[in-house]
Amino acid sequence: MSIADKQQEILGELSFFPDWQERYEYVIGLGRKLSAMPEEMKTGDKLIKGCQSQVWLDARISDGKVHYLADSDSVITKGMIALFVRVLDGETPDAILSTDLSFIDKTGLKEHLAPTRANALNLMATQMKQRALEFSVP
Template sequence: MSIADKQQQLLDELDLFQDWTERYEYVIGLGKQLPAMDQTLLTEDRLIRGCQSQVWLEASKEGNKIRFVADSDSLITKGMVAIFVRILDDESADDILTADMSFIDKTGLKEHLAPTRANALNLMANQMKKYALLLSAT
């Protein structure tokens, strides 16, 4: 399944909900499904700078695919990063780097989050692309 297909699948799932509170609960549920990050990886150098909550992100390369693990100390933020992990995990660096991340605007998340949390969505996407760029050189 391509990144665009995964993005559309997520948007279709969110469209099933009638109001923002249902979508909010769904995103929190995605975060709860995110596997716990190994405690040894919850370090300062893995924090995404500028997020209101603490968000840790780690990437590794397996063959020609980039693998992501993430965690947060906030339920909604963990759900938000879970969205990006779901979309970008196990994809090639080239596909991650060329992915159109404007799909996040179509989720409606930004309109219902505090500005600092909405900005975190951009920071997460940018950090994942930075990791892909860095790992593409290895």
């Protein structure tokens, strides 16, 4: 499944929920399904700086594909990073770097977040791309 297909799938799933509160509950549920990040991996170098909540992001490459592991001390923030992990995990660095992540704007979730949390979405997307860049072959 392509990155664009994954984005469309998420938008389709969210469209089943008529109000934003139900959408948030769904996103929180996605966060609960993220693979657990071991406590010893929650180090300062994995922390996404600038987020109101603590958000840790780890990225590894295997067989040319980037694999992300993420966690947060906030359930909604963990759900939001879960959206990005779902879209980008298992993709090549080049595919990640060339991806437009504005699908998150189409979810309608950003409109109901405090400005600092909405900004965190941009920081998460930027950091995921930055980690992919580290694996990119020049």
